[in-house]
Amino acid sequence: METNKAKLDQILKEYSGIKGALIPILQKTQESFGYLSQESMGYIANSLKMSAADIYGVATFYTQFRFTPVGKYVIKVCHGTACHVGGIKILDAMLESKLDIKPGETTKDGLFSIQQVACLGCCSLAPVVMISDKTYGKLTNDKLGKIIDQYYTAEKEGKTL
Amino acid sequence: MIEIKIGTATCGNAAGAQKTLEKFQILSKENNNILISETGCIGMCYQEPIVEIFASGKKFLYANVDEKVAEKIFTDHVVHNNPVPENLIAETENEYQFNKQKRIVLRNTGIINPEKLEEYIARGGYEGLKKSLAMTPADVVKVVTDSGLRGRGGAGFSTGMKWKFASDSKNDKKYVICNADEGDPGAFMDRSVLEGDPHAVIEGILICGYAIGANEGYVYCRAEYPLAIKRLLEAIKQAEEKNLLGKNILGTNFSFELHIKEGAGAFVCGEETALMASIEGKRGMPRLRPPFPAVSGLWAKPTNINNVETLACVSYILANGAESFNKYGTEKSKGTKVFALAGKIKNGGLVEVPMGISLKEVIFEIGGGIKDNKKFKAVQMGGPSGGCIPESLINTPVDYESLMATGAIVGSGGMVVVDEDTCMVDVARYFLNFTQTESCGKCTFCRIGTKRMLEILTRICDGKGEDSDVEKLLDLANKVKNASLCGLGQTAPNPILTTLKYFKDEYIAHIRDKKCPAGVCTALIRFDINDKCIGCGACKRACPVAAITGTVKQKHILVQDLCIKCGSCYNVCKFSAVDKG
Numbered sequence: 001m002e003t004n005k006a007k008l009d010q011i012l013k014e015y016s017g018i019k020g021a022l023i024p025i026l027q028k029t030q031e032s033f034g035y036l037s038q039e040s041m042g043y044i045a046n047s048l049k050m051s052a053a054d055i056y057g058v059a060t061f062y063t064q065f066r067f068t069p070v071g072k073y074v075i076k077v078c079h080g081t082a083c084h085v086g087g088i089k090i091l092d093a094m095l096e097s098k099l100d101i102k103p104g105e106t107t108k109d110g111l112f113s114i115q116q117v118a119c120l121g122c123c124s125l126a127p128v129v130m131i132s133d134k135t136y137g138k139l140t141n142d143k144l145g146k147i148i149d150q151y152y153t154a155e156k157e158g159k160t161l
Numbered sequence: 162m163i164e165i166k167i168g169t170a171t172c173g174n175a176a177g178a179q180k181t182l183e184k185f186q187i188l189s190k191e192n193n194n195i196l197i198s199e200t201g202c203i204g205m206c207y208q209e210p211i212v213e214i215f216a217s218g219k220k221f222l223y224a225n226v227d228e229k230v231a232e233k234i235f236t237d238h239v240v241h242n243n244p245v246p247e248n249l250i251a252e253t254e255n256e257y258q259f260n261k262q263k264r265i266v267l268r269n270t271g272i273i274n275p276e277k278l279e280e281y282i283a284r285g286g287y288e289g290l291k292k293s294l295a296m297t298p299a300d301v302v303k304v305v306t307d308s309g310l311r312g313r314g315g316a317g318f319s320t321g322m323k324w325k326f327a328s329d330s331k332n333d334k335k336y337v338i339c340n341a342d343e344g345d346p347g348a349f350m351d352r353s354v355l356e357g358d359p360h361a362v363i364e365g366i367l368i369c370g371y372a373i374g375a376n377e378g379y380v381y382c383r384a385e386y387p388l389a390i391k392r393l394l395e396a397i398k399q400a401e402e403k404n405l406l407g408k409n410i411l412g413t414n415f416s417f418e419l420h421i422k423e424g425a426g427a428f429v430c431g432e433e434t435a436l437m438a439s440i441e442g443k444r445g446m447p448r449l450r451p452p453f454p455a456v457s458g459l460w461a462k463p464t465n466i467n468n469v470e471t472l473a474c475v476s477y478i479l480a481n482g483a484e485s486f487n488k489y490g491t492e493k494s495k496g497t498k499v500f501a502l503a504g505k506i507k508n509g510g511l512v513e514v515p516m517g518i519s520l521k522e523v524i525f526e527i528g529g530g531i532k533d534n535k536k537f538k539a540v541q542m543g544g545p546s547g548g549c550i551p552e553s554l555i556n557t558p559v560d561y562e563s564l565m566a567t568g569a570i571v572g573s574g575g576m577v578v579v580d581e582d583t584c585m586v587d588v589a590r591y592f593l594n595f596t597q598t599e600s601c602g603k604c605t606f607c608r609i610g611t612k613r614m615l616e617i618l619t620r621i622c623d624g625k626g627e628d629s630d631v632e633k634l635l636d637l638a639n640k641v642k643n644a645s646l647c648g649l650g651q652t653a654p655n656p657i658l659t660t661l662k663y664f665k666d667e668y669i670a671h672i673r674d675k676k677c678p679a680g681v682c683t684a685l686i687r688f689d690i691n692d693k694c695i696g697c698g699a700c701k702r703a704c705p706v707a708a709i710t711g712t713v714k715q716k717h718i719l720v721q722d723l724c725i726k727c728g729s730c731y732n733v734c735k736f737s738a739v740d741k742g
Contacts, residue, residue: 019460022442023425027384061444061601062425064384080346081541081577082503084591090727094705118428118595119346120385122175123501123577124206124509133387137175141705141729 080119086126170202176209201357203271206510270357289479307483309495314468326455330463335375345544347575355389359396365472428599490516494560543572546652548659584681607650610641626672700730
């Protein structure tokens with residue numbers, strides 16, 4: 001927790017005196033630790049002189065915030081209209097069976113988490129999936145399966161894609 | 162000097178543009194006579210990755226440029242000056258011509274390098290700001306009013322009038338907010354403009370700030386658009402260096418400070434009062450109006466909120482005059498509008514057309530019609546707040562009033578085209594699932610009403626619908642519409658109301674006959690392998706859940722308990738050996 005505190009202090013310092021900074025602070029915290037732990041929200045509450053409940057209330061309102069750790073790669077599956085009519089459900093089923101997890105869960109090896117998101121804005125290339133910050137379009141089961149395999153291969157070689 | 166431009170907006174990248182870019186970089190490494198640059202999205206997303214070669218005074222536009230094609234273009238065209246006809250889609254000395262389109266908002270996207278301010282200025286950028294600063298603020302408001310521009314975010318309120326209200330509010334502090342929380346699934350024009358031409362939006366914000374007397378502003382951009390945020394930050398930095406942002410802009414008394422706020426994933430924050438609550442660091446819940454933001458907005462100060470596309474129009478209008486904009490369009494809907502074409506359409510992407518042209522022209526002439534030559538069924542317009550327009554109304558002109566009369570809306574401009582293989586009850590359920598999840602929970606009718614409507618739609622899709630369900634849906638829909646505070650609840654029932662109005666037979670088929678005519682609702686369909694099966698194994702390989710078993714050259718078996726009814730086997734079988742029923 002000591003290193004976490006140092007990191008949190010750094011984030012809090014960056015936003016000190018700025019109006020309406022709670023959401024960016026939470027975003028930066030999540031970026032650093034992968035999720036919002038109870039401890040970090042409590043620590044932020046103390047520093048900002050707000051109640052932890054208020055902070056939790058804001059955090060749970062927005063879908064971006066997670067309260068459990070996530071995998072190294074977050075697979076964002078687009079559930080926009082174009083992807084819906086373009087058959088994203090089939091990809092959902094494939095991912096769930098290949099990784100053996102449901103949306104919102106993380107694989108046992110800690111490599112992947114699946115997250116269902118609203119539109120990613122690449123509707124002409126539906127169905128679309130985003131892994132970390134990389135977008136993959138015009139997907140089929142076969143194509144997505146191979147992409148996931150690439151990540152596994154990279155991991156074996158000790159690389160990060 | 163030969164210039165190679167690669168479209169690296171999110172859509173281009175999703176199609177592999179980064180690999181194409183790297184390929185060109187490797188190939189031209191030793192050649193000082195070649196300049197490689199990046200640009201935004203030209204709108205033809207279905208042809209990505211798109212590459213432009215600028216050589217011997219001419220522009221050549223290439224489509225579907227993967228690494229292999231890149232190599233061929235480099236050897237044949239760049240080195241030996243022989244264009245590659247297979248991938249060439251346009252060749253011109255001037256501006257590209259787009260069939261029936263008029264590009265105002267998209268005037269620079271896909272043409273300039275969005276990370277280079279000088280390229281924006283070379284095409285007349287910041288002229289609108291210069292002209293504005295030489296006018297009185299009231300005159301700037303008048304130009305915008307005269308242009309007839311209406312808010313492009315969905316509601317279609319007169320932009321000039323909105324500015325007038327904000328400028329009439331007396332206060333020492335005012336704010337301008339650019340709403341870039343493009344949440345409607347199926348709309349991506351704001352992303353494209355921010356990624357491809359960020360200065361056009363920043364210039365619009367500055368003009369607005371000058372006109373209403375504000376010196377501080379925010380761009381509220383959704384976090385799902387990381388590239389748009391990156392390009393905006395870069396553009397702000399450049400504008401500050403050139404004294405186009407900051408203190409005493411261009412030597413005048415006008416100063417302006419611009420911040421970026423990243424959204425955190427809440428659809429309701431597209432609503433202006435919810436958006437302001439979110440900037441203030443609170444839960445993004447809408448509040449009662451009045452007071453309108455023009456009187457009491459962000460931190461209780463007068464605030465003007467416009468959407469990305471609106472502000473990109475503003476910078477054009479001030480540079481070229483009200484006349485340059487209002488000569489397009491209809492009597493009440495002036496100018497052009499960007500539509501995002503997606504779904505079962507051949508040429509998906511962004512198009513910008515004068516208001517008033519027909520849906521048919523947009524979908525069939527510009528969009529090229531339906532994919533795989535299937536039958537057009539409907540077009541869903543305006544996202545979760547909009548509605549479905551059937552084939553019988555395909556000649557409807559695209560303007561605010563005409564579309565409203567069908568039960569749909571212009572909205573943000575998403576057009577999702579659906580064909581005979583799409584179930585309209587499932588589409589309605591999809592949207593209800595979306596609005597129900599995104600309801601902030603403040604109004605009882607929106608919170609509980611959308612939930613109950615979703616339950617009814619789900620049971621209809623599961624084959625458990627009851628005869629009274631249609632009536633219950635209509636009753637709830639009207640109550641939710643009338644008893645919700647903000648646009649989300651007021652418009653949430655629209656997809657149900659329009660599908661019930663135009664596709665009631667599909668509801669009846671689900672409820673009475675327990676059949677899904679389009680073959681989508683999984684509880685109402687099943688797949689079986691018949692005796693035509695020769696045991697090729699294609700279906701077995703295609704099945705994502707290993708529900709098909711069998712040995713080569715023998716009839717395969719589909720295990721119903723495992724089947725998720727995705728239809729992969731049905732689509733892949735070349736021997737009509739999979740029955741769908």
